[in-house]
Amino acid sequence: MNKVICQFATGITAALVAAACAPAFAANDQPIKIGVLTPLSGAYAPIGQQVKWGTELAVEEINASGGIAGRQIQLIFEDGEADPAVMTRKAEKLFQSDKVDFLTGVVNSGGTIAVGQVAERNKRLASTTVSLSDAITGVRCSPNLFRVNAPGGMQATGLVQWIKTHQADARILAVGPDYEMGRNTVAGFVSTAKEAGLNIVGELFPPLGEKDFTSYFGQIRQSRPAIIYTSTAGNDTVRFFSQLEEYGLRSRMTLAGASVAVTAQNIQAMGNTAEGFVTVAGYSPDLDTPENKKFTSDFQKKTNATPDLYGADSYGVVYFYKAAVEKAGGTDTDAVRTAMRGLTWDTPQGKKEMRAGDHQAIMDVYVLQVKDGRFTIVDKIKGADAAGADTCERF
Amino acid sequence: MTVGAQKLNGTASTRFLAWLFFIVAIAFAIVAGISQEIFYLRLATEALIFSGIALSVDLLLGYTGLFSLGQALFFGMGAYLTALLLTEGSGYGFWSALGLSLLASTVVSLIIGAIAIRSKGVYFILITFGLAQVAGQSVYNTRSLGGSDGITGIPVLDIDFGFFNVNLGDPVSFFMLSLVFVLVLYLGLLYLTSTPFGRVLIAIRSNEERVRALGYNPWRYKLASYVIAADVAALAGTLYPLLRGFVSPELMYFDISVNAVIMVILGGTGTLIGPLYGSVFLIALKTFISSWTLHHGIVIGIIFMLTVIFFPAGFVGLYKRLATAITRRGQTS
């Protein structure tokens, strides 16, 4: 036994010597590679599916008209599974193994921040098209991370404006799942609402994945809200709304919430309990512009499905990257970053501008309400009014 | 127990497999280092880190006969303490993190072990499972520990070994460090299981009553084993934030504990080298299967169940069977 240990000990020394030397190498370039790290399985797969379709459609169009500065785009997909550990692993794979020039598609906010760190370590750029957490372009901003979609803060501002116009003295109860994302979204909404003078009567934080919200109905009844704002998502929203209906509470109030609360993924399960739900998002397939009409019809031809905000924003991010690379004259990270700052580009939703100070895109947002089981546009709020202040300090 | 009922360690097969593992690992490091396959290096490093928790499960399950479904508690503890030390404290480095993890896991496992080890069989399994869940959920509920988002921004360390430095930003260096780390853990456990202490553990697994009749106090030995296993898991956990730059409550949850058990079963219970192979298999399987089919749960579940039913001695057992079959054939001809 001791002999074996001695033999291994020699091995250790040899290994440590090897550790000291590791030669460096440089990457190469041919087609422009864009990595799409998005949930293709699991609970967020429907969002990932829209991201995939959106990016694919954009790449097909761009490649057909000559690519970016003559170079074709190649998309490489990886399944992020909504687990930050898996996401960082796959992001590494995309940057290191597949040598992608740009990364996008991350859905989960925590994952986006983690992937931003990976991008910094690999000296490349990444953008999210879905993540809502204000921190991504706020306290946790990164010089290598961008966001083209409307964050929670913009949605909150838009919603608060709508409420002020239509139900200014309504009693509002805010509900959010008890974890970072849920609480932050509610906090953002509540502070914006209070600044605008709205009447917030309470906040509730059921656990994430709560099956039975009826324990909170006593409190809800006591605070007699006219509006309930929620940042629940997926199953939680389905259960919340259907249980409100069960107890006969739903019809007495207006339901509102973050854009994640009611999406194509769960709207069917909610049947008519989602009727009248109000939210604010950066996109609606019903937008009456020629660009959007063309986009939605191309999207439907390709996928047999209607695009939602995830599909539209993911479509837009490819054009964003194209515009930046063309302006920078190449894919060099620093040049592209500089080009991206302040860049305006065309999307199905109109023009977006990438704010240089925090890498957040500014765009008009739309107030959407569920009528007859689908979202309809009821109002529009200009980007300049909806955008929050630049709170990013890192650059 | 027939789950991987192995003879005492140190047979020709396990020695061969152990050498093979470390030599191939070094070769891999050289090749991957030259071609700068950083993704694979980091993936392999992660496999090594998780093999640490698998080793801890094996010490308990394969040698002492204790089935713990909660080793993730200690792994996560080591990871979180390291993350906190490096982000909140200043002037602390690798050695302090290791020391802190070791200290904490020893203390906590003494307390938990003292209470839990009295319970037999299934009850022990459920207690370890429950405790890991309570710990994980408590961390999730605590904002000062990062809450559900965990802690990010862990710096890339430079480790001072006295006459040379290892920079963890270099993937080859980190891989080699992890390899050496796992090697030390492996050799340590190998040695431990060959001592009289280790013999008693193995005896306890076979027949606790008889051990007691011989005058030993099995409870003390089981407790010692539990503490050592906890320490191994916590030390392995220390490396995780250094590699990935963040920690999250999921590190303490059921999935991590179950994965460790799967690694041990696939590799071969009670062999110590088996878990190392098992970790590499499982991580490779998960990464590559999820690239071509989305439904890796079904694939891994089936492989796992087949192993439990048809290959209870895991990969090492399979290798042994093949090796003996070939040698035997060689002898008779």
Add this chain to the structure above:
Amino acid sequence: MIEYLQFVLGPQVINGLTIGVAIILVSLGLSIIFGLLDVVNMAHGEFYAMGAFVSMTLYALGLGFWAALIITPLLMMPIGALVERGLIRFVYHSPDRHTLTLLLTIGLSIILKDLYDVLYGPNTMKPDNPISGVTEIAGIIIPNYRLFLLVFGTVIITLTWFVLFRTRLGAVIRAAAHDKDMTASLGVPVRLIYSGAFAFGISLAALAGVLLAPIYSVFPTMGHDFILLAFTVVIVGGIGSFWGTVVAGLLLTQIESIASLYIAPNWGEPLIFSIMIAVLIVRPQGLFNWSR
């Protein structure tokens, strides 16, 4: 005070009762399988989910709630028997039985969860509430469907009790749980009893799945919703103990319901787990293990 009872405490208690009844259905299944077959069924949550998914398929085929309620458990019986024969049987005679069945059922739960994702997609589904409207009892508002749950669940539990304690079949089952070999030597087909008991156990869970789908919705990871609580109920009540499961089921759901009024709900799960751990340490055979 009255207002407090009416608006806060009362609804919590009633709600706890309805959930309690559903949990008892799930836990009874787990307890029977654990107590009789000595199998730790880590996949029990996935069978609860299976009931819900099967009912969704039946609804898609045009059947109504009542039909699904009867057909689903019946469909689950052969599935359960198949699982027992095809899988558990392999490791049954091994001395490591506990460990091996635990491992096998973990593997099974991984597979089933993914399978639901493959077959039904990850989107949430929810059947319509078959009995809408609310009733007011002593000033407390209760949805009619939940009243139905309470009544129907109690009926099933009573039926189970009746079969177990007042029929010959039940006597045979209890005998087999008590002493397998003696029962076999009396000419009882013990193997058949085991398959049947396993099948029955998961049918109960599946039935709970059908019953709860209209209020809790259906999605691939729904098995997680109750599995922790079910395990705790079984352990606190005593493995294999009918009355233990019933009392523990009611008690624990009441604790969870009322606790959520006073402590942050996120601490509810650790609370339940801590109770489980405490019982495991202090009295592992369960608090209420008086009779089988």
